Amino acid sequence: MGRVLRILAPNPGPFTLEGTNTWIVGADPAIVIDPGPSEPQHLEAVIDAAGSVGAILLTHHHLDHAPGAAWLAAHTGAPVLAARPELGEREVVDGAVIEAGGVSLHVVATPGHAPDHLAFLAEHEGWLFTGDTVLGRGTSVVDPPEGDMAAYLRSLEALRELRPRRLYPGHGPVVERAPEWLAEYLEHRRMRERQVVDALGRTKEPRSPAELASEIYAGYPDELLPAAARTVLAHLQKLQDEGIVTEDHQRFALAGPRGSNTT
Ligand SMILES: [Zn+2]
Incomplete structure (x- = not known):
């Protein structure tokens, strides 16, 4: 059994x-x-x-x-x-x-x-x-x-x-509580993605994953920040594939009118 x-x-x-x-x-x-x-x-x-x-x-x-x-x-x-x-x-x-x-x-x-x-x-x-x-x-x-x-x-x-x-x-x-936990996992990732987009929208300067992570993950133990920066990079790459974000020398900005590499 x-x-x-x-x-x-x-x-x-x-x-x-x-x-x-x-x-x-x-x-x-x-x-x-x-x-x-x-x-x-x-x-x-x-x-x-x-x-x-x-x-x-x-x-x-x-x-x-x-x-x-x-x-x-x-x-x-x-x-x-x-x-x-x-x-x-x-x-x-x-x-x-x-x-x-x-x-x-x-x-x-x-x-x-x-x-x-x-x-x-x-x-x-x-x-x-x-x-x-x-x-x-x-x-x-x-x-x-x-x-x-x-x-x-x-x-x-x-x-x-x-x-x-x-x-x-x-x-x-x-x-x-499996269904709730899976829904929370999905919502958490969507929240992080929104935070990445919002943080990029606050400045005109392209930003690195580490800079974004220290802002988005403020208050987390320092030892977790390098891994957080990798997860932020994963979000950025997804957003880049979707045409929402552009990358230049591992620094990222929003695509479109607010992006730094449009004139
Ligand atoms: Zn493991």
Whole structure:
């Protein structure tokens, strides 16, 4: 029957929150989502909790999610499934269904945080494993060129249309109010985009992502500002693709009558 267990990886930090959530879904055999870093103590705890493992799924290949997969595969014999498989891993594609331990997980491509990002939906139970596309607290970093804000927003919309009941994120707590949280995530990104456009509209001078971030993210801890500047850049690139913003030497201005490079 369906069960979900969390084993928290020992890698807390400003972007990983309490650490990476390794999810164990179903039993005999279980599915493991995101083994996390290659820390034998953590991975032994995963095996102890999981019992037999039928498949190891990766939401994406970032260092806080994927490196433990090889160790776990070697110690369980389970295949590692990913959107862009590395050596020894197998490819899974959008729309595939992985069945093990009494649970069916539907694979949902969710590029944006990373181009190879996947989410996994247990349709019958309404459980959605969101990786870093949606966290249990705070917001996800979208860092170009890997990160793509337009793709990220499309992925959030796609997840919302799945109407999940509960979110199991890559970091942070389980989200019981899934529809509201997904709506808030979308609204938050729209708000940041408006803030970027408004900040560009206040001055005629083209501005850098770092300058915009220190204005928009005023009051945030300094250690988060470099990542905030990357997310601002992701918004700027989306706006540039839409013809709303122009770029010159990594400085950005509004296009059109108020832009600095129109005469
Ligand atoms: Zn992560």
